[in-house]
Amino acid sequence: MKKEFKIGPLTAAEGEKVSGYLPIVNAEVEVPITLINGRNEGKTILICGGLHNAEYVGIQSAIELADELDPENVSGNIIVIRLLNRTGFEHRTMSLVYEDGKNINRVFPGSATGTLADQIAYTLEKDIYPFIDFFIDLHCGDGYEGLVPYVYCLGNASDYVVETSRKMADIVQVDYLVVSMLDTEGAYNYAGSLGIPSILIERGCKAVWDQALVEEDKKDVKNILRYLGILGGEVQRTGSIPKEVNPVIYENAPVTGCWYPSFQPGDTFKEGDVIGVIKDYFGNVLFTCYAKQNGIVLYEVISLCIIKDGPMITYGAWDQEIDRHAERSKDVIM
Ligand SMILES: [Zn+2]
Structure with a gap:
């Protein structure tokens, strides 16, 4: 038993x-x-x-x-x-x-x-x-x-x-x-x-x-x-395994205000691109967020409100060469 x-x-x-x-x-x-x-x-x-x-x-x-x-x-x-x-x-x-x-x-x-x-x-x-x-x-x-x-x-x-x-x-x-x-x-x-x-x-x-x-x-x-052997049956999965993004940059907002992101989640951009701007209620720019590396947006604030020291945008390193290599060596498991 x-x-x-x-x-x-x-x-x-x-x-x-x-x-x-x-x-x-x-x-x-x-x-x-x-x-x-x-x-x-x-x-x-x-x-x-x-x-x-x-x-x-x-x-x-x-x-x-x-x-x-x-x-x-x-x-x-x-x-x-x-x-x-x-x-x-x-x-x-x-x-x-x-x-x-x-x-x-x-x-x-x-x-x-x-x-x-x-x-x-x-x-x-x-x-x-x-x-x-x-x-x-x-x-x-x-x-x-x-x-x-x-x-x-x-x-x-x-x-x-x-x-x-x-x-x-x-x-x-x-x-x-x-x-x-x-x-x-x-x-x-x-x-x-x-x-x-x-x-x-x-x-x-x-x-x-x-x-x-x-x-x-x-x-x-x-x-x-x-x-893990906890549930009976075979793993039913198709497609490639997830691609590791590394490093990941977590940017918090330096100031409270209105947030205008430039990209959607999943979009890619180049180092130095403007990835979002914080303005005050009169439209004055308080902060411009520049990409520190070629990146892909994993998640970002989408509310107009953004809060000092709270999350703003998180992006992983994105390299077109790595991307093409990964496509060629696409690994299908199980
Ligand atoms: Zn959560």
């Missing part, structure tokens, strides 16, 4: 799926989760939606995955967090925790005695991370961001974590891949530092979602589960 699977107050017997709430440590908040205890022995994976609450594609994908995955076809265990930043969702914040205005993906490692964002991070570390072997975090561009779909894997962890997270990321059917060198701050980064291969998928943006994007997220997650 396979063991019961317990997370927080929930227990799933062999072959059972159980849904309920996980209490956040020292807080009056609980978040909706589902446990799937597979019929067979195997590894345990965490799938998380709504760490950022305006990133609706990931939330709806997590909800549908929790409902669709069948314990009879699972080896090991699956934890689905349907919506992590629940209070942000219920107050429709732009992905910050409602009570403290913090970004959960900047506070890892968390704290039991901090504010709610710290306590949410601490709850993951205490109640979930000790029990998982892998982690997929489902994100989008935020409500004020445009984004081209891409995937993050880990570059600053043990060889096993780096290699396994890259293999998981290569299965994701997107054009671009970014290797993150962080080992704190983000939920998946910190999980990597604990020995858990983790990836973060970015798909969708602008606080909208549609079924086609959700289907793509679900397909990617199911393929990774098959690759």
